[in-house]
Amino acid sequence: MKGDMYIARAADKDILKRGENxxxxxxxLKFALESKRVDAVVAVKAREGNRYDGIPVLITEPEKVLETAGSLHSSSPNIARLLTEYLDGASNLKLAVVVKPCDARAIIELAKRTQINLDNLLLIGLNCTGTLPSVKAKTMMKEIFEVDPAEVVGEDIEDNVLTITxxxxxxxxxxxxKLEEQGYGRRENCRRCEINIPVMADIACGKWGTTNKETTFIETCSEKGAQFIQSAVDGGCITVEEPSTASINDRKKKDQAAIELAKQWQDKDFSGLEKMSTEERFSHWFAQFGQCIKCYGCRDACPICYCKDCFLEADRGYITPGEIPPDVMFPMVRVAHVMDSCVNCGQCEDVCTMDVPISLLVFLLNKKMSDIFKYEPGMDVTKLPPLRTTTDQELKLTGVDISFDF
Ligand code: SF4
Ligand code: SF4
Ligand code: SF4
Incomplete structure (x- = not known):
């Protein structure tokens, strides 16, 4: 049932040898295909000979799943966007999808907007404490670790240490x-991320709570997930044992330590802004927006920006076509459209050629909104975003003040 926990390992010797944990x-994934619970699997594999370039793949043959074995820390493909853009939001296919917490949260937000059919998805979540920007990761291997990036076959983040194999x-x-102070390490949004265990997926898998590298800690987070794990055990695909209290506590402790670290990064990222007056803050953000070249990259990458007919397109007449830098309303409208549902995936900032710190601003606004409305995006499919559910009249009645600075 939902909430069950296991220490698990593969039954198949070949997978045990090639897979991680x-x-x-x-x-x-192999079992999901073999048992015909899904039509296909969506996962990520390294481009031939380049583990810094993870590519999402759609797999229908069980044997090919082995190509996706092992974690890639320098890859953060836009899984939610991939499902909506190329797989019709899983409207026609039953899919098992491997997700990080931010992927799962984006998928859930899109399901609320009827862009993804959750009934057709089995979300296999992976614990995550951050991904590395791939180009910087290669430089870091050369400059800091003093190794040829092609020699690296594995990375691991544990107890605030990055280990490479x-x-x-x-x-x-x-x-x-230390690496992050030097400008290396994880993506900036990942440093702020407090959601490390994908409890919003159907199952959450990770190494926290295990005592060796040959097992994975599984938590079933939905009835669908629980039934799937039970059938995988019954079908002889994995062997499981009950985790000890020490294992469960160790997992909790590691999660808490990662959350504390994220909060420290949030304090660092926001402390300069907090010290500014309202006028200084406005000047700061308008100067940032002034760098924008209106390439639409952030809008096209953001999983939450799902409108087919965007208000910001030139032919809608709201923003003057060709004008660079664009009117300040361009970034403002986009930010306003996503701030109640931003899942801090960082895809917008990853694609921005002008280094506009968009995800920082949206994260900051989302935190303030979450505090007011007690709404955490992407955590619960039954809870709708506040801007969809709260009327002006209701706000007046409750006396909630929704004015805040950015
Ligand atoms: S935002 Fe969070 S869940 Fe997403 S890649 Fe970064 S650390 Fe992982
Ligand atoms: S605004 Fe940026 S960080 Fe937030 S959901 Fe969209 S792409 Fe992700
Ligand atoms: S990606 Fe950057 S430059 Fe392009 S529209 Fe967004 S903020 Fe502007």
């Missing part, structure tokens, strides 16, 4: 906080 995720089996470690 006991090959559990690979085994579950090389082809010869040796390991090198660096303090993550």
């Amino acid at each position: 006991g090959g559990v995720v690979t085994s579950l 090389l082809k010869d089996g040796s390991e090198k470690k660096e303090d993550l906080a």
